[in-house]
Amino acid sequence: MNKKSIAAFAVECAVSAPRLRRAAGMAAVLSALISVPAFAGQTTTSASANATSQDQSPNVPATKREIRVEHRTPQYWRVTFDNPPFNIFGPETIPQLNEVITAIETDPNVRVVVFDSAVPGFFLTHYDFVAPLSASTELASGRTGLHPLPDMLVRLSRAPVVSISLIRGRATGVGSELALASDMRFASREKAILSQWEVGAALVPGGGPMARLPRLMGRGRALEVLLGSDDIDGDLADKYGYVNRSLPDDELDGFVEALASRVSKFDKQAIADTKRLVDFASLPSDPEIGAGWDAFITSVQRPQAQANISKLMQMGLQTDNEIESKLGHYTATLAGQ
Template identity: 55%
Template sequence: MAQLRIERDNPALWIATFENPPINLIDPDTIVELQALLAELETDAVVKVIVFRSADHDFFLAHWDVLADKRRTAEMPPGPSGLHPWLDVLVRISRAPVVSIAEIRGRARGAGSEFALACDMRFASLERAILGQFEVGVGAVPGGNPMVRLAGLMGRGRAMEVVLGADDFSGAVAERYGYVNRALPDAELSAFVDGLAQRLAGFEKHGIVHAKSLLDLASLPPDAAFPPALAAFFQSVARPGAQARMARLLAQGLQRRTAIELSLGKAVAE
């Protein structure tokens, strides 16, 4: 079953909706679908904007599926960037010749947060959005190097708070910290994002692509910043301490629609 539903009613504005029950975990199939989508975004002459949404208002993208086939994940071939496929997705969405917008309702933690950070813009629901990098709380290192993106967005101290504190951040705090562009009342979020996306879709693609590429030069980390973080992630999750913490959380309901997943920032510190 496909995890991404792509709407192309307006050829210049695509809508991608995540739907991977029970809580929109990211797994190797998610990566494969995102790589296929990126190949289209990089070559389509008409599309200018893509909006990412979730069909589940409690979870935008929960986090990486820790029970996914580790051999399959390790053996996935590098993407066109030459990087591991997950890193490939993150760097290519940032550099794609379209504007990517994450509309965040529900939880975007771990790899879900990494994906949102890789998008060009992020808009969050005041009432429903929760963002965070919980990995340090389970003895791991975030693998998609959100550290380098967060430091650029919010400064070193706040990036330390997000990554090392491993806690949940509401939409309001995320806006104040620069984690997201804006946090809006939930009832207004989609209309705002649609309005901005339609505005951009009405502009000339040439101007969007070239202005974005110059912003990329000024603001994006080099691709070489990402592989060391993924290597550190794989090493850290193999440690006995991390495995014990993860096993405890799995036993308590991690990866299921439970109180643990709804309040993961609190759970990792208990």
């Protein structure tokens, strides 16, 4: 398929019925970037050699394993992102995370799940922009009718289980959106960075932050985060309500462990009922999340977004630690080019 036909396919999908538009979201991203070559330094697969015998990782080939699940007790799980060097989230991550979310929804014992990272400096970052086109276009909509990525985030928020994001390193794009979909977020004061970087690259965020952030921090601060597209450190994230609280890095693990262990001992039905009632007052509706995803699909087809992502890829997005670690800085440089 040539460049013209791929782009035409993406446009056709984007103007079709809502479900088709959502399923074609990543196709539009990849169509926009089809002229950008894959980088030899990109790493998209990882497996942990020292996983414990308790690990219940998704049923995928070991060379593709990016997520590990440790059952610390039947009631308390750790979900660890392990896709070095940057914990980039790609099409191959989606079925793995979906399997984890499904287990969280259906396991009769689990009460608390903590999301963390095994990759120094990165909690979870943005979508993989050089994945094969078919890897995204072949994805079916999720249970909610949304594209699988926002579908999983919606389901996580509504699961009858307490979800906690332990943020050490960068939570950028998808990483920020997963943290926002979690019930609680705790960040390293010295090492956490959160951001929604998309507007800086002429994109619209697709994983629901426009619906979630105003509920957490108010309209003005939400717009500052979204439109400023800059890095938010642990202290400011705490002040703004982006996270529950930031803690000194050497206290973060102990605090989260103690809280998760404590809650895991409580009655599951009481946890689920209490969370469900809080959800009524606090969670965005599916149409709100879907509108954001549709706006994302539209944005990736615009020439400015295509040009900006291409420039970032040429700078070293997904291959250069300097670019990934200072993405807020480098998106700001695009305006002057």
